[in-house]
Amino acid sequence: MSENGPTFATDPRHAQVARELYAAARGLPLISPHGHVDPRVLADDEPxxxxxxxxxxxxxxxxxxxxxxxxxxxxxxxxxxxxxxxxxxxxxxxxxxxxxxxxxxxxxxxxxxxxxxxxxxxxxxxxxxxxxxxxxxxxxxxxxxxxxRPRALFERFGIEVLATTESPTDDLAQHAKLAADGWGGPGGRVISTFRPDNVVDLDRADWHDNIGVLGDLAGEDTATYAGYLTALRRRREAFIAAGATSSDHGHPTARTAKLSGEEAAAIYERGLRGEATAADAETFRAHMLLEFARMSIDDGLVMQLHPGAVRDHNGKLHAAHGQDVGGDIPQATDYVHALRPLLDAYGMDARLRVVVYTLDEHTFSRELAPLAGGYPALYLGAPWWFLDTPDAMRRFREAVTDAAGFYNTAGFVDDTRAFCSIPVRHDISRRVDAAYLASLVVQDRLPMDEAAQTLADLAYHLPKRIFRLDKAVT
CATH class of the missing domain: 1.10.2020.10 (uronate isomerase, domain 2, chain A)
Structure with a gap:
């Protein structure tokens, strides 16, 4: 990546310090712990x-x-x-x-x-x-x-680890091919991420069909709630064998809820009968976040929570072209009350790591930074989606550093399907963080050597550790 580029600085002294900091971090490998590149791109390695x-x-x-x-x-x-x-x-x-x-x-x-x-x-x-x-x-x-070609660019980009995202109904064949070529599996360069939304969201038209595929792949009877939970655990084991170190949960809200087994089973059975209401679906999603937290404590997968998107708001666009084509819109999101059942249950458990993202940047200083500053299990994810812009990255640091510091944040995630944009997105993030840290240096609020170490941590060491990509579970 070229040293030339925007400094995101406001005066010559600020710009000079930002350039010096950026130069120290520019050559660090890229850690991409959350993204949506199709694994077939690298498995097939076609032009x-x-x-x-x-x-x-x-x-x-x-x-x-x-x-x-x-x-x-x-x-x-x-x-x-x-x-x-x-x-x-x-x-x-x-x-x-x-x-x-x-x-x-x-x-x-x-x-x-x-x-x-x-x-x-x-x-x-x-x-x-x-x-x-x-x-x-x-x-x-x-x-x-x-x-x-993809693998040659992967090497040139300096990517150390790239996580893709698959559902429990994916047979992970592309990851098996990558592993056979020495690119995948535990400790591999391309790993999977477990995203169970399509078997958790009772509102989905294909939920019932997905439950059947889940059972077939796991070898479990998903006609019962107990069998469903066992099937999820089996698929998590398969994902871990494919190198996964994290799960990802893209719920409409951040709501969590603690239900009894009987209450959860009753909602699940209504879903199987096609009788679940919208309220049932929201409650079941909320309950399953606690179930997944409990599973994460057992198997070590880091939880990522991506709430706040109203999916397919543009109904005509969705009808014509399907999902993930630009029809989603952010909404206001509560975290303080929504996450409390999960944090009451597991927020003080050092075995759990939950990385929370938001589309509602008003929550950064009011809710998310204080929460991350108060619970060992909680980390702040990078500005997400509409917020992964230079100005929003800067606002993120300004909003969260007072209450959460730097070390309760989880580093940058590119969250992209566009493979060739990965080094650019990481480079912009490093430049923005360099500019923010440089502002502290020129104000005599942080020594230069500490700013340089902080930038290296934000760019490389923190995401590698928090997403357990160093295989050192602490």
Whole structure:
């Protein structure tokens, strides 16, 4: 990654200290403990497709901005649920983006893409309507080179560990292939993450079918609640064998609840009969977070909690193109009351680690930082999704450091499907943290040597330790 780039500093002295701090952390390996890269990309190690299919079609940050200006996803090559026709000419898709590049002024999407063009592909020509073909051809030429295949880029990016995300109904075949090639398994470079939402959320139309697949893969009878819990434990064992060190839970809210076994079984049975209400679904999700915390204490998986997204708010977009295409919207989220049942039960247990993320940045200083500063089991995750921007990263540090310090935070997670953006996102995070720490140095609030060590910890050592990627469970 190039040393040149934004300093996110406000004056020359601040900028100089930020550059010195950043230079000390720039070469550290990348730890990517939470993300959504398709493991098939690395398992198959096939050349990437054309620039548009690599950088535009799967990037819902890009496609949602264009949709907001009346450009439908069909014209950008986003597949339709009904298999209907969409644009397949990569150059036409690229020209459409370039012709509307002004829409991205000041956005993180522009920053990430421009830095990707420059630092990954070595393309310095600014994108515009007039240069669209020039930039497209330069990137396409790079993609044809052996050094730009996925595993070669993985090495060049300096990624030490990359975690993908799969559900309990995934047979983990891609991870088995990676392990056979020496890339996966415990201590491997590519590992899985256990995300059970599709077998926990009774509101899902496919929940009942998923429960059947869960039982088949686990070899357990999921027609009973007891069998369901056993099946989940069996699948967690399979994920741990595939290298997983964490689970991930993307619930609508952060609510947790402690039910008796009989109460939980009654809701589960209503779900099997198709009689569960929305209230049942919310209560069951809340209860299962406590169950998963108990399982984590037993098997060591770090829990990640991603609440607060109203999924598929844009119903027409979801109907046409499905999930994860830019139709989700943040909502206000309570943590103080919602997490209390879980923290009452397990918050003081040093064997448990819960990393909490938020889309509601108003909660950083009011709720999350004090909670992380008061419970050994709780850590703050990086700003997530709409908040993983330079300004929001800075606001995060300003909001949480007073109450939680640096060492109750869990480091940066790129949370991306866009493989080629991973080094750029980590680089931006390191630059922002360097600028924040530099502000403390120039105010004589932190010595330079301590600031440098803190930056190294935030960038590398903390995520490696907290996500148990060093295999040292403490």
């Amino acid at each position: 990437f497709p054309d620039p548009a299919r690599l950088l535009i079609v799967p990037d819902h940050y890009v496609t949602r901005m264009l949709l907001s200006q009346g450009i439908p996803p069909d014209r950008l090559g986003v597949p339709r649920r009904d298999g209907g026709p969409v644009e397949t000419d990569g150059r036409a898709i690229w020209r459409l983006l370039a012709g509307n590049w002004h829409l991205f002024r000041g956005t993180p999407s522009r920053l990430w893409l421009e830095r990707t063009f420059q630092t990954v592909f070595g393309v310095e020509t600014p994108l515009s309507r007039d240069t669209a073909d020039e930039v497209y051809d330069a990137i396409a030429a790079r993609l044809a080179e052996p050094g730009f």
